[in-house]
Amino acid sequence: MVIRVDAIGIIKTSSSSMEVRKAQHGVSGHIKIYDQYLDGLTGIEGFSHLIVVAYLHQVTPIQRQVLQVRYRRLLHRGVKLEQLPLVGVFCSDSPHRPNPVAVTIVELVKREGSQLFVNGLDLFNNTPVLDIKHYTPNRVIQNISLPQWYKELEDKIVQAEKVAG
């Protein structure tokens, strides 16, 4: 299936790709919305959070064949790769997945015309944006449950961050 998508905008951040990768809570930047889509922003001021759907354009065809990954966030904390569980990409944030589409929640700081200034970006500079949606109360799910392997991994990350100060 081939679908035609037209980027409605582009991510702009002064942070390097390495800084984006390492930032625990994302980086700051802005989404530049292309002029022909400006009317689509009417009324967006006042929403504190937005959902950004982006196309991870740097992912290669080979990387799109990846189906299982290890959470790599612990690697630079001294944990060895083989100590991490191998899990499906559909329960991971890996950009390596069959359709490299990101769904990122960002904080909207302000709008200036065609620019949406945001915090919490985990997207590289110049990433094409496919869609923006408002983050509404029905997106807040209370009482979620998580598998044991995920809880253990999150515990390890919290521990590693404590040690790192």
Next chain:
Amino acid sequence: MVIRVDAIGIIKTSSSSMEVRKAQHGVSGHIKIYDQYLDGLTGIEGFSHLIVVAYLHQVTPIQRQVLQVRYRRLLHRGVKLEQLPLVGVFCSDSPHRPNPVAVTIVELVKREGSQLFVNGLDLFNNTPVLDIKHYTPNRVIQNISLPQWYKELEDKIVQAEKVAG
């Protein structure tokens, strides 16, 4: 920009499109994951909620030109269309938008092999699925704020539902 996307699965529900449209909390059904992507599900059991990225294949090229909409949920409650504010598609759930991609949060009831049984679907039968992501605690944003027009609209919907019993 043309990107090639391969549906990783398909939505299956016995609910009609009209039932899906009218259901306030979505309908039940399952996501059938295609065999070649099965490994991507490893470890997904135990997550109570998933994020489904789907391609709204019934949206026409003309509908993709829509940039402003009125929230139509109040129409069948006797509210007139012109009484509803005209807002940008990027702060609406309208399927009519430049790139008709849905981001739906569903409750995972159980997995049976290649089938993920879910509640909360707002997607029609046979909608192609592009991606699945796990819903994790960092998706829960506390203290969100909303514009005045949105709060007024939600109030009206709550009122209308009360009247309807």
